[in-house]
Amino acid sequence: MIDISKISTEQRNQRTKNIDLVPTADILKLINKEDKSVPLAVEKAIDQITVVVDVVTEAFLNGGRLFYIGAGTSGRLGVLDASECPPTFGVSHDMVIGVIAGGDRALRDSIEHAEDSKKAAHQDLMTYQLETRDVVIGIAASGRTPYAIGGIEYAKKIGCQTACITTSAHSEIAKSCHYPIEAITGAEPITGSTRMKSGTAQKLILNMISTASMVKIGKVYENLMIDVQMTNNKLVSRARQIVMDVTGAPVDVVTACLKKHKSVKHAIFSIMSGIDDEETIKQILDANNGNIRESLKHVHAQT
Numbered sequence: 364m365i366d367i368s369k370i371s372t373e374q375r376n377q378r379t380k381n382i383d384l385v386p387t388a389d390i391l392k393l394i395n396k397e398d399k400s401v402p403l404a405v406e407k408a409i410d411q412i413t414v415v416v417d418v419v420t421e422a423f424l425n426g427g428r429l430f431y432i433g434a435g436t437s438g439r440l441g442v443l444d445a446s447e448c449p450p451t452f453g454v455s456h457d458m459v460i461g462v463i464a465g466g467d468r469a470l471r472d473s474i475e476h477a478e479d480s481k482k483a484a485h486q487d488l489m490t491y492q493l494e495t496r497d498v499v500i501g502i503a504a505s506g507r508t509p510y511a512i513g514g515i516e517y518a519k520k521i522g523c524q525t526a527c528i529t530t531s532a533h534s535e536i537a538k539s540c541h542y543p544i545e546a547i548t549g550a551e552p553i554t555g556s557t558r559m560k561s562g563t564a565q566k567l568i569l570n571m572i573s574t575a576s577m578v579k580i581g582k583v584y585e586n587l588m589i590d591v592q593m594t595n596n597k598l599v600s601r602a603r604q605i606v607m608d609v610t611g612a613p614v615d616v617v618t619a620c621l622k623k624h625k626s627v628k629h630a631i632f633s634i635m636s637g638i639d640d641e642e643t644i645k646q647i648l649d650a651n652n653g654n655i656r657e658s659l660k661h662v663h664a665q666t
Contacts, residue, residue: 367505370505370506370507371532371547371549371550372504372531372548372550372557372561373554373555374549375550376397376552377550378396378397379394379397379552379553382553394559398560400548400560401546401548401560401567404546404547404548404549404560405568405571407547408545411543412544412568414542415526415542415544416576416579418498418526419572419576420579422497423580425496426496427494427496427497427498428457428460428497428498429445429459429497429498429500429573429576430460430461430488430491430497430514430518431444431445431461431462431500432462432463432487432500432502432511432515433462433463433501433503433508433511434465435469435473435558436557436558436561436562436565437503437504437528437562438461438465438469438502438510439470440502440566441463441502441569444569444570444572444573445459445460448577449592450591450594450598451577452582452591453582453591453628454582462487464477464478464480464483464484464510465477478509479509480509481509481516482513483510483513484510484512484513485513485517488517493518493521495522495523497518497521498523498524499515499524499525499526500526500527500572501526501528501539502527502528502529503528503534503536504529504557505534505557506529506531506533506535506536507535507536511536512535512536512539515536515540516539519539519540519541524541524542525539525540526540526542526543526544527539527542527543528544528546529544529546530557530560530561530565531545532545546564546565546568580652580653580654581654581655582653584628584631585609587605587609589605589627589631589655590626590628591605591627593625593627602621602627603618603621606627606630606634609631609635610631617630617634620633623639624641628648628653629644629648631655632644632647632655632658632659636659638662647661
């Protein structure tokens with residue numbers, strides 16, 4: 364048996380003990396009040412998150428991948444963050460990968476027993492042929508989920524850098540990885556329901572890790588998504604507006620440039636540099652890791 368009394372996310376919340384007795388509005392106020400504490404818990408972990416972002420950034424620049432691994436809510440949030448990186452930042456689907464206990468079926472259906480096997484995590488990660496330049500982040504609210512810890516242990520054997528996201532203090536997973544992130548959110552409004560405050564904290568931290576690392580590898584110019592994929596009408600309009608905002612060029616020029624280069628980043632660089640040849644644009648951007656600012660410095664240095 365697991366002694367859950369020592370897990371901080373399993374403690375009873377004294378502030379919500381009468382949540383089943385109060386009117387609807389008061390239930391919501393209680394939940395909202397608890398939710399307000401989550402960003403403060405994340406703020407206390409900023410230094411830990413900073414270290415992980417720098418590790419992930421270095422991995423990306425070296426051609427490595429980022430893996431999230433977890434079970435239940437934690438696993439689903441990892442898969443969610445990974446799945447949103449390609450359309451947002453224009454990266455390949457195998458650059459950020461979410462692995463969840465129980466496989467894709469667990470995204471929709473609860474497969475609670477799947478979290479109890481370390482061996483399953485080993486087997487799941489083996490299919491991706493981990494390399495030493497990859498980073499594996501285990502996500503576990505309780506900090507004791509065998510599946511997430513098993514993933515960390517396997518990754519360390521391969522020689523990968525490892526990190527974790529947990530919302531429990533003094534956890535096993537934090538001791539197991541190289542770089543722990545501990546955002547201690549305390550007792551949940553509903554005892555043990557870590558889809559609530561814990562899940563919110565995990566989502567905030569995942570946003571930080573993926574967004575900040577993408578910023579650092581040149582996927583963002585100013586605060587704009589310059590590698591956004593133009594896969595629907597809304598995104599085509601967004602792409603056009605981004606290029607107009609950055610360059611100040613009129614809509615007809617921007618539309619023609621996007622049609623020719625089929626890339627927000629390439630269109631921006633073309634207009635700002637005066638270079639129209641696609642092959643030349645690609646060579647300069649590739650030589651500068653896709654960073655527009657560095658690529659423009661290169662052009663200016665040549666003139």
